[in-house]
Amino acid sequence: MRSRTGAGRRPRPPLLLVLPALVVAIGTCLPAAYLLLRAFDADPAQLTEIVFRQRNLYLLLNTLKLVALVLALDTLIALPMAWLLTRSDIRAKGLLSYLMALPLAVPGYVMAYALLGLSGYYGFARHWFGVSLPGMQGLWGATLALSLYTFPYLFLNLRAAFMGMDPALEETARSLGKSRLAVFRHVVLPQLWPALVASWLIVGLYVIGDFGAIALMRYEVFSYAIYTQYVGAFDRTYAAWLSLMLLALTVSALIAQRAVTRNRRLARTGTGAARRARPVPLGRWRPLAWIFVALVALASLGLPLMVLGHWMRLGLPQMDWAQLGRTALGTLMVATPAALTAVALALPVVLLVLRWPRRWTALIDRLAYLGYATPSLAFALAMVFFALQTAPFLYQSFALLIFAYVMSFMALALGPIRLALLQIGTRQEEAARALGASPARAFARVVLPRLRRPMVAGGLLVFIMVVKELPITYILAPTGYGTLALNVFARTNEGMMREAAPYALSIILFSSLFVGLILRYESRGADAPDERPTTGPDTGPSTRQA
């Protein structure tokens, strides 16, 4: 008779899942490891000089200033907007919500391009309105460029939070004699807090890691300094140190977020679905609300499109269509395998985490997210060090480029797949096994077909990120290879606004197409109609006797 003291036998996960997960774990650890290796590759005297350089503090302060300003501006835009488009009686909420999500399709460097193209002596503003706006460079230009395309993250999260909130709480508070303002402060705001902090983190990480917009605005933060070190001064040890500091900043932001949102109980305690809140009439504030909405839409969407249109018109005569087509195709050829590989790696990671919950599987999951949070400039630099040190033939190869894309964006595919697998549950697989199917066949027949949608959604997310990606492409691209993003950046950087316009427009077009696709695929979740008995007359056995 067998007897054990453990908690049953814990089946071991199949190797087919473990191997890809290990690739993910190693791949996402590589950057930190190689940055460390490279950073300590200097003599001690030089090391202390580098680490305690006055300039580091200056860069840190600049970075923090930028983060704070962007978050403040984003909140000022997104919080009222989210409230307006969920709680007020403003019209066309659906269309406006879509418009407010659309700036996601405008990459930061395109937004920076638009702002730069607007201002200055040759700018759009002077050409059309005769107003010569001061050059928008430095802190304020960078703040504006980053805010105008990152506020949708905040808006979407806050909108979801507003919609998920139980209006009964507010009604109860008001019936207890609190004013609308007091209710907002004491009931609504605490409930928005997690969404607010989560989106601050996302936007903060973007700002810390952003490179394109900041480089074009010539504002000195870590990423810009790394770029100039790497490209100009070619001091790679210092570049490695700056990258490590950037990484440390990222990790502390992640830790801070966990600390801030821990131990908060905000789940609805009651049962049943939340009712829709009764819309608050805007009354005489209505015109002001519309002005606000119009202003935001104009600044975030109208401005880049107008400026692009302007430069496009000027540049159309000398337009090199063949070159644009080649570049677009080249971008596709890299983004497609990257997206496919990312999904192929994401599936085993999610399966391991959900079906074999262990400490090490949870760690791999975390590492995948760390890969995503690692500033891509730091990631790219680490890949250069890695390639030069271990496999020089990989340096500036497509393989390394795609590998870097996959490791930094794979986490985007985890979410949709995880959600779908949670919705599907394990019951149906067990049912299939009780009908004689092996575990592999049960998964392939019962679960995999229903993962198609979320896998496509995840793949699209990765794809769009690769199309927009700048630093990784900039540093790792093989000689002679250029993506759309690279063309926009290089040309804008040299003031060639006219030549950059078609590439920037293509990216926006590409991206907005994919944003639409993603919304379509993501909103449906798992390909699973609810199998609970719902509508329709119930013809039970008793009434259906022949």
Place this chain on the structure above:
Amino acid sequence: MTPTPLLSLRNLSRRYQPGGPAAVQDLSFDLAPAEILALIGPSGCGKTTTLRMIAGFEEPDSGRVLVEGADATRIPAEKRGIGMVFQDYALFPHMTVAQNVLFGARQKDAASLSRHLSLVDLQGFGDRYPDHLSGGQQQRVALARSFAAQPRLILLDEPFSNLDAALRSAARREIRRLLKATGIGVVFVTHDQEEALSFADRVAVMRDGRLLQIGPAAEVYDRPADAFVAGFLGRTNLLEGVADGAECATPLGRVPLAQRASGPVRISLRPESLTISLAARDADAVGRITGVEFKGHDMTYWVDCGGTDIQVDAMHGPRLPEGASVMLHVTGSGMPLAPQD
């Protein structure tokens, strides 16, 4: 000589955390071919864990599962020949009814499909998708899917809990007829005593991972082993008394016993084993009615008999008001209970 049991559990134990409480402890029972057994108990008593160990989705820490006398403890679920129908039916939503039914079928031909669909009275539903079926229909598809794989034994997890109350008793009768016609053995889990008693041949009552009593439904109801079983399967009155063989002296007078006992005992006396009548004189009354529950075809009275509340079910007779002084007469017999820990 008795035939080999279809299923035997031998000292099954399972705990989820080392050192934690046992979900199932030292559980043993046999299931005869074509028999229907109900595992019943309050939630968290280990009945679903037991079912999952039989199916092969959980491994016991110790003990064995024998299918037709052969050890199946380490055999993977798909090789046991045991079907399982889940509480939510777990139909494959991306497959039609026909694809669902044929998923594990031994014979994947049209004849087999129509035979299994007509078995559950769903002819012509083959091309529908599960989300276009009612709850009762989905359940029957799940059953047909299990039958088509020709298992030796089918496990049902809370099979009727997702059906409307109105549909439940009809579905119960229909499915019991089906199961009996196919001759497949069944173990099913429920927390509904009425379901257990009406659906099963034998009932196994579990509590805290242990088997308290197993036996034919009527026997477990009439002769519960202890106060928990008596209270869980139906309502009962617990009376302290002194037994002297075939009878027992209680506050309600002498009560005949279903099982001989002697000395101080606690007995279970079902509410339907008593009749109630208005006391002509106060001196005759044993108590006063403190509560009346009118349930349509019968009534339940709560009678305060010198500090003990006694329940009485009455089908006929005058409807008595609250506060009335009444007499009680014992018409059935009491069951002496094992002392409880």
